[in-house]
Amino acid sequence: MLLRFAAPRDPALIAKWISYQVFNTERQNWRRGVEAAFRYREREGHLQVPYDHTEGPYPLGGWLSDQRRAFRAGAMSGERAAELEGLGIVWDTADAAFEKNLATARAYHRLHGTLAAPRGAAILDIAVGQWLTNVRRPGGLGKDPVRAERRAAALAAIDPDWNPSTLGWTVDWQRHYAYLAQLLDKGVPLKAIAPGVTRHGEDVGRWLATQRRDWNRLNAEQQTRLGALGIAPARVARARQAPAKTSATTKSGRGAEAFHKGIQALAQYIQREGGMPGRAHVEQLQDGPHRTGVWLANARQRRDRLDAGQLAALADLGVEWAAT
Structure with missing residues (x-):
């Protein structure tokens, strides 16, 4: 009987062969x-590329996501990074989306002179009003404080009052003021x-009358800006004296007296409540x-x-x- 002995296997040779196979497979996947x-x-x-997109049978969206992750981790060679950059890869898709919306915000500001857009505002088929609403919210500029600060600075470069809530008033107030x-x-x-x-469909005159009427409800900065x-x-003080001026032009003395009392009651109410x-x-006057x-x-x-009068x-x- 002949005994056959298995040929001895060199561990180093086996490891090299496996490494070659893995490297060759990875290199082929890279080229694909x-x-x-x-x-x-x-x-x-x-x-x-959307994450779930496949180019033919190849899962291109997932592959590009893997490449971005490798790039951020510093696990990608400079040669491969340069090759992808030559194709136009965007390493940070979040920043790319922000820059696109920021460009739309610039276009809106050129037209309206303010970033205090109503929520439903759109320009260039982009819902810029909703986007601005989102970025004004707490955390709307991202979780990374450095990135958030950079984005806030980019918005402030377009309109220093892009986020009026930090000043103590609403977007609606800021838009009408602008x-x-x-x-x-x-x-x-x-x-x-x-x-x-x-202006731009907003009744500025009505808003202005409201600011004058409700002056005491405004904060100091709002009053300063309007001033x-x-x-x-x-x-109000002048209005209280107005009936003396109008009574001479009113045909009925009783009507003039009634109007005078109405003005007096209305002025008293507005001075106390700040509105209509x-x-x-029913307002209480001294005579009832x-x-x-x-x-x-x-x-x-x-x-x-x-x-x-x-x-x-x-x-x-x-x-x-x-x-x-």
């Missing part, structure tokens, strides 16, 4: 990935900006209760029978329909 990326770039013009300043810069007289005067534009609060009374409100809400509603219905008295109190 690069070729798939090239085909995609040639067809689409970019390498922003439009008011633009109207004044264009030479529109302040006295001409009455309710009904609009710099020449805006002052509604002159509801229809059911006054149905101020009903009086104001009736005055509006009889607007065409009020004289100029009476309308001015109401307008000075911030009654918008009297100023139109």
Whole structure:
């Protein structure tokens, strides 16, 4: 009987062979990935490939994700990194998306002069209003504090007041304020900006009347900014004296007295509450209760029978329909 002995196996040789096989397989996979990326770039013009995309049978989206992960970990050779960069790979897709939206925000600012866009605003088929709403939220600029600071600086370079909540007021307030300043810069007289005067579809005149009426509700910075534009609060004190001026032009002495009492009650309410009374409100005067809400509603219905002095008295109190 002949005995056959297995040929001795060299562990080092086996390890080398396995290493070669793994390296060769990995190198082939690299070439297939690069070729798939090239085909995609040639067809689409970019390498922003969805993760689940396959180029033919090749899982290109997943492969590119693996390459980005290797690049961030410092496990990719410079030669391979240069090859992918030559194809136009974006290493940080989050920054790429931010830059795209930032470019849209610049376009919106060029048109509107502010980044205080309403949530539904869109430009270049991109929902820039919703995007700005998202980035204003806590953590909306990303979890990385360095990246968040860099992004905030990029937005502030477009509009220093891009996030008005940090200043103590709303996006809506900031937008109307910006439009008011633009109207004044264009030479529109302040006295001409009455309710009904609009810019980009926003009723700036109505908003301005509200700011004058509710002046005491504004914070110090809001008052300062409006003051710099020449805006002052509604002159309640002057309105109280107005009936003396209007009584001479009112035909009925009883009607003049009733109007005077209504103005007195309305001014008292506004000074205390900062706004307009509801229809059911009854104001207490020294000589008894006054149905101020009903009086104001009736005055509006009889607007065409009020004289100029009476309308001015109401307008000075911030009654918008009297100023139109």
